[in-house]
Amino acid sequence: MLKKKITRILLLSMVLLLGGCSASHKIAYMQDVRSDVRREVATVQVTAQPGDKISIVVNSKNPELADMFNLPIMAHRIGQPMNNSYNYNQQVSSYTVDSNGNIDFPILGELHVEGLKREKIASYIKNELVRKNQVKDAVVIVEFLNMGVSVMGEVNRPGRFSIDRDYLTLLDALSMAGDLTIHGKRENVLVTRRENGTETHYRVNLCDSKSLSASPVYYLHQNDQVYVEPNDVRARQSTVNGNNVRSASFWMSLASVLATISVLIFK
Template sequence: MLSSCGSSKEVVYFQDLKPGESEITLPEVQTITVQPEDKISIIVNSRDPQLTNLFNLPYISKQLGNTSQISSSNNQGVSGYTVDAEGNIDFPVLGKVHVAGLKREEIAEHIKNELVTKNLVKDPVVTVEFMNLCVSVMGEVNNPGRFSIDRDQMTILDALSMAGDLTIYGNRQKVLVLRQENGQQRVYGVNLTSGEHVYTSPAYYLQQNDVVYVEPNNVRARQSTVNGNNVRSTSFWISLASLLTSVAILIFN
């Protein structure tokens, strides 16, 4: 009984949602913007490959990334630009380009306009991709780790799905999202058992470097003790019952 996994109210997601009846106004979409220390790839193409090669970094043969969770297949062999502390990158021919706070398509549009305005390329096609942007998922999930951001909007549900969902011991009523904002560490709580709470949370859309932490529930807390023998553990009560039985036998005999 002490090891039971709890009632369905502690396990089932989105308990307040009913098919065909529930409507929730989603928060404003938060598209990921580039920040200092982010790494991005920028590729310029046109009808004149020799001309556009002047604006592309050389290809490299080594694989980017060193963890199995972070996929680099989209950027394999492509050199990238690391955004400096002032939010700039050093782009070939154009020089310093400010990209911090911009979305991918905004960066592409800005560089395209610069190339056309300065009469460097007549018909450029600029592609911008994320390279080292990721989120971390920790705690009671089946596959904790760091996961790459490969889209402009990434939700907490996306991150938990990539981590293999919560284990049966995860506290679905208290999932934490740790985020650095304006030099401060902020912590958001998300209750996965309430659809309205999930979809209206300011942490529904994740940002790069967010940490998602799933707390263990009471069952896991009872199982995980310092020495396996305190008052919250099942083994403690079994040992105590055995001791009392032995004492009783000795007394009555």
């Protein structure tokens, strides 16, 4: 009778142990997607904000006329002597959007660019040059220089990544960070966004395509911070000395003890 009770206890302990070890985790993204379903998603492009740096290049059939608006920076090469050859690197200057959302552009003066997309800024400057009879055949090229997002937590390559396109999705940013590790929580990704002096936190479920595409942070803005939380397995592995009751080593030790007791009882 005693052996039967002990056997039941051992079996129950092993079931609980194996159950804890084999707990399933949501791994696949967008698990609800079906191949016959189409969903329209409006793209949200990155726009200029205070503190951003913008490269603006004006081209024309008359280079001398265009040069009036490009303001080159003459940067002396380090380690090269100053002589008559004028050994310089030439770079086009960037414009910093001030706290009021403006840039100070040559001849045209103060231009309000906050909230404008890259092509809108180019079109705005081109129209102003033509309207004020400065450059009738102007071709304006605008690039955002210092925009980026930060990706932290359970990803393979955490860090800050530059926005090198007109729009960047959350999935794009996670891909640049090498994707989530197997220990990252896919159903509870945190995105922090600062706008107009306030900080807002959003939770995103990567396993649910509908809620993902509808999220305000599906398209990221510059300076967004993405944090992937560790799942319970990683949390258990993060104990101070590895000897916590929730650690894997504890359960392995317990299983070993139970197996030893079983052998002694039925010997």
